Amino acid sequence: MPEYLSPGVYVEEVDAGPRPIAGVSTSTAGMVGVTVRGPYTGKPKLVTSFLEFQRVFGGFLPEPEPGLRDRWAGDPDEGGRWWLFPLAVKGFFDNGGQRLYVKRVASRQATPSSGALGHGLVSQITGNAAKKATSLRLAHLIGFTGVGQRVDIVRGDDQRLIHTAGITGYDVANRRIELDAELPAEVRASRGDYVQVGERAAEQTLRFSAVSPGSWGGAVQVRVQPVVGAALPVLPDPQEGTAFATRLAATAAQDSTTVEVDAVPGLDPDELPADVWVLIGVTRYQVQVGQPASGRVTLTFPANTSHPEWQPGEAVRRVRRGNPAGAGRTLRVGGASRLYRDAVVQVDNGTTLTTRTVDKIAEDVVTFTEDLPGALFDSDRLHLVEAQVDVRFTDPAGAVVEETFGNLRLTGDEPANLVTTLANRSQLVRATALPGLSTDPARFPTPSVGSWLSLTDGGSDAYAALTVADFVGEDGGSGQRTGIVALEDIDEVSVCAVPGVWSGTVESALVTHCELLKDRFAVLDPRDGLDIEGIQAFRESFDTKYAALYYPWLVTRDPLSNRDVEVPPSGHLAGIYARVDVERGVHKAPANVVIRGVRLTDGIAQDVTKRHQDLLNPKGINALRFFPGLGHRVWGARTLSSDSTWKYVNVRRLFLFLEESIDEGTQWVVFEPNDEALWALVRQTITNFLTTVWRSGALAGTTADEAFFVACDRSTMTEDDLQNGRLICQIGVAPVFPAEFVIFRIQQKTRETQLS
Template structure:
């Protein structure tokens, strides 16, 4: 109750309506697995390794690499799954990269930059992440700006519009030097503030650290560098006109920073120890471009794609509570992203060892169960027969997972190696395609509609043919078939979870409850620590009823009236005095979800022409 201590008019804002519940997004997906490049925790690497949100496959390629096979010949199943996901209608994808080094600390590409100072030092261009995609070419080119020199009374030179640490080239009056002219060390100066002088007092230092003021008629040309990073034939990242002084807004070590570069998707970073006694922007410039030509190319080497994944690496590890540098990895990193509603691990089904495949799939399902508000899309083994897929399915029982069979054949997106050579075909796990269909179904219809009888895009055929007889074996065991129908194309023909509980038989029912629970959870946090009385109970009841009424009107709940579709109770009938004394508010909610018409039956019989009624 507000205090009124002096006479006056007091205007107060109050609310006479219930709070609104906004439905959470259900189409956001998370993938975990091996990629060519991208954010991953490694010794000496950036601290920003959280799963990256992607909204297109082009963005995926820029961050996590392309579709070429790995160094060991394995296929990048996660990259292919991401491509299939966006092709089938997915819009938001988080990727948690897993990398296993061949030897401890290996896999990160780098190139040395010999800095010819009085005490020689070494700078390095380093790949920000391990992987063969870090073996890039870095071309550094010196660029000269226009004359910034003026002369104040008394014949003193002054550089206008540039800051301390700027490298200047002193040029005799006359024609400007050619763009391709070599850098002359003897003409280089570093601009510094005069110690103890006024703010605009300047000193020009040569490479030896001695004062060397320019002549009365000489020009002062700023010297900067342009860095071009050639990643592949289709991608060249250019960072123009970078300064060499440390700490500037456009400084080389600021734009190409390890942890916070100006380009979030920057492939490399520049490592140089500015605390060394002879560290100087002039010497650094000479190390980068030399004095024989204004350009030099460095080739980073040592990056590799690492080893094939183990189930434990896919599971990952929680963030260390006492060490901020040890962040969550693998599936544990995806658990920290609250937006995700669908998860998959395309590499799990491709593991050749059956025990490893079982453990990896088990880790994926356990992840979905622990996080509660997401469902796992599970891949069966490649080339699995009916008996093999049934045996694989028999290992699991979970209402938070769904299994799809068989694998999917596609044309290799990398194309033929030569003209006239047929494009080879690849077999891919179905999870990338199916998660995209989940997302497309949620966007076009709603989470309450079963993600089945939906067309699969981006394939040539399914690995094996599932006919009606085989489907009658698979469907009762909750194995969702992918089938081809002449005249209707390739479709998902199943919508069952891996649960033995008939209450949670269907994927859409499980996902509808995830949607309802997560939405109510997020939107009622305001109620915590409110006075636990009749006013709060009425407010919560109205809030939840309004939300469920919207879901009933959209077709998510069964019943011809709201009373048949749902109920909400929050009063003394749901709470005892002991509950109130211990700070508990208990609200009971019941909903009648719509279930898919899995078996559509028409009964047709004969009747005589004179029959009645």
């Protein structure tokens, strides 16, 4: 309790009254099945629409080759049509499902696709160029050396050489190079044409693999290219003095030794060093500054300086050196905090591109591992060289999924490291650094041909090795479970299914899963094509209040094969459960509800008549029927329990809702003092919750006292219970049972003559 040790005012918060219980969700489903791709390890993945399912797990599965298909579909005891799982997921969302946790099943022998990059220097052509053109626009100039360098121009479709030329000029800002010869043929960016410098090496630098096993990874392509992470200005040396900006005061002839400029503040030879550099146009010139006269100053060029003719008004601006002493390892850089140890920068002095590696950084002073390439000016920029990874996947339907990760570091343990970033963020690939990996831009990771690497090595679904044990799964601990067992990681799941699999082992495992956790309900699928006798025989194996069985299968359109196929009903029914829960409540039986996402005519695989259902309904087999004018409907709401107390689906699920809500809403009671005050608080907390449930129509009775009771006092606990730390609360509720049989008794009535 609080301590009051000195005089003063004490403000305290005191809990008053019962704590509210929030009803848990009952419309979240969990399904286990085979998908094209998607996460195989870890916890089940939440998807909230079929489009999201396709983006994460891929689209529809093709039917396996006949031998494998018949081995599964022809096994009456341990078989299934697992390739229909995506259609069942679509049925879930078509029928109103909103949240679905999916656990992918894959064969233990399935392997991911992979591929390795060598190294070289490649730059994509980003702009079309006509025949006889002499300039090209590229994706980057990182790793290039500048004027005089020879480059190969290659077609992107068939990898044929278009042209070999030398670079006569370049523009880093616009990523353009000028060539010393005309192009003999047009160049097209849409074709994937590119420029290559030197030869490519086969030494492996990076290995990429698909994020999950399966042949789907063969359609994944990866490209790694250098990018400019930041353009950092060179800061002038403090001894360089002030800058000035002026204009030409008179016309300057071509290659003239002097020019006249307007006198401006800062343009004073007494305050400037002996050698001054100015920028006229885009070119730097060394000049000597004369004494001002008549508002003008004469700038004198060194002998043999070449320049074009300039007109009056041409801008002249002083550029200051960042390293007046010339070559050295240190330089003041603006925004040096963007750099880091071992960062690679590209230095541009106008004619040459040079790369250097950062050794250390102290405020704005950067020290490199090698001397800088001569003098650098405040008009120069250091371009931080980093990597960009582009990933694209084209599914069988032609849809393209793309990922781009920029500003990555090839090496190092930083969060921006390429390998770490892909492991944390990519849904398509993972990367492994190999011994040949280098930060040298001229040895950047590239494929042996082209600019995209296709992950064509390995990659197998190994469907032939798929077994029922893969669906049942193994318990490796939280986040390491597989199959049905993995659904235990998600507490929110309230309805679960393994669509298309009628294996006794799998469905028994699903039922056991629900019975052990006691907070979820299973929807089972029978074998397809069963007749009335066959479905009755199939049902005989089950006796559980935690599952329901629906018959027969449904008919829908398979977009992949563009034909009608029979699909298991569990996916559609799980969606119907969710829809009814949201629209009416968990106490409403999920029956007499239209089934969506099936063929408009003959959407049910076998016709079930009333006489058929007279045999099925008493045994807990819920029929799916067609009624003219009413469509395809669910016409049954029974569990697979032999206990008549739990024969209705909605009653069983209502109690699951109540039990889970009370369990989660009363966790605060644990370790509280076990006395009358706590008992009264627990009674009031549960009473308030059940009153709300009763008012929603979930409980029978015209008054709350008729609908439920809550007892938590000396009558429910003995002294032994109290001494052993047990608080026992007894709760009774009166559920609303569905009107399964609506009976109208009609009799003839003799007309009675009334006498006035």
